[in-house]
Amino acid sequence: METETLEDFYKKKFDWLPDNLQQNIGHFNVFRMADFIGPNARTVTHSRRNFYKVSLSHGDNIIHYADQSIKLSGTSLIFFNPLVPYKFERMSDDRTGLFCIFTESFFTEKFRGGLNELPMFAIGAKPVYALDEKQGDYIHDLFEKMLDEINSDYAFKYDLIRNYVSELIHYALKTQPSDNLYRHTDAKSRITSVFTELLERQFPIESPSQRFSLRSASDFAQRLSVHVNHLNRAIRETTGRTTTDHIAERLLSEAKSLLKHTDWNVAEIGYCLGFEEPTHFNNFFKKQTQTTPSSFRNV
Template sequence: MSTIESLEEFYQNKFDFLPDNLQKDMGHFNVFKLEDCLGDDKPPMNYSRRDFYKIALNRGHNIYHYADKSVEINGTALMFFNPQVPYTWELASGNIADVRGYFCIFTEAFFNEKMRGHIGDLPMFALGGKPAYVLDQQQDQLISSVFEKMLEEINSDYIYKYDLLRNYTTEITHFALKSNPSEALYKHPDANSRITAVFTELLERQFPIENTSQRFTMRSAKDYARQLSVHVNHLNRAIKETTGRTTTHYISERLLSEAKALLKHTDWNIAEIGYCLGFEEPTHFNNFFKKLTNHTPTSFRIV
């Protein structure tokens, strides 16, 4: 079953501690050697979503399961993972002790406060994108050297080290943008995961709401089942099995998240926001919001 691993759970599972900078307003960033996070005393990596971005350089014969794709790579792979899509990897052959590499994790706020646009719009992080890049020996050395600089910088006392770390991460993404992602698809993790991944992509395509003429229209499980050409009961079972939530709950949570963002970050009136989110009457929006938050949209806005 797919769950969402938080930053706190990541650190507790891998290292049994929480870093001091976990809650900084500037966002969070950290970098690791892969071998330091593996071993018999470490819990296995579950097929799940995370609430942070991840870039990994892995060496060996491995299979990467990512949304509706599985990529088998024997060599060095540069992988990009976003918070919207569940993923995991498994050892295809050899010994786990032979696995070597690096990875960095970071929150959306770490980048979006300092860059134009949205990091999730980059092709390697976009929903439905291709996250795997196979590297030759020279490329492996190049990216490894950037990760080594990250490891050195994260432990320094340099006052602007996070700006430098942001630049190193950007350097890796630009390297990937100039390269060709792997097309070596292996198999779907399972049918339920595939359906859930495509459903999630359809849902996310409708956000963010950027102007009052834009409207969220696919509000029911039947709408998505129709688009996916599956029976609504089949869709509901797949999403329940994969996420632990009902389809209606999943849609409502995303709708509520967008409603909160619009209430806090726009000057649109309540009727406009409700209409954009697919509610025909302001009272319907008020009832929806109050049921899930115990606040009216107006009272939430002024808190």
């Protein structure tokens, strides 16, 4: 499944691209939800994106996020990490919310350690903050200020917008995340889906300097903030195969592709797939295929 880029987002919603869409300097924009949601729309799904999103929603809704299902009632502030797919089910007709989107480079100098170090963007964290009326009005005013500034001619408007988003984040950090969570009967399927998304997101390998980093069940469990036994059990019960089997199969598929379609040497391919020594890669490949990488390449 392909990643939704900022270009995809703008072409799908507007059929145009903004002038300031330069990835290297960062990007930000803010919108009213009513401009995007039709009167009969009930479900919004995004598998992967290459940008962050913060949304202020109203009414009754359900968000399926990673292996969690979260009931929303009233006013909610929601933080979306690009790595984690989600599905948003609208249970009411309220479309008065707002949302903003931005790339991590927009905040490179604002948050040390990167956005993923913040609790609301960490994979496995609870991304929803329930707001009372006073809190909702405060956050709504911050979004309105962002809208005012982005449409202004002020030379330093993006510096001011960064301050507004930073204020929004710190305000959320001072509140407690919503605990109104319940596990769907398909929670195991959901965590398996997220595992698959994280596995696939590491591919394709496009240069010898790129490395496959999540190589074990423990690596994935840590990223998902679940116990490795819980992850292994969910995947086995859902697919009938082990976590290690899935990782090995995807590694082998990419190894075959790189051997056939690149001129990288076997050591380079093994290294970018996470094998520290060429012999480790050779042993893995031969165990899976009963032939060596070099022999496979020369067939």
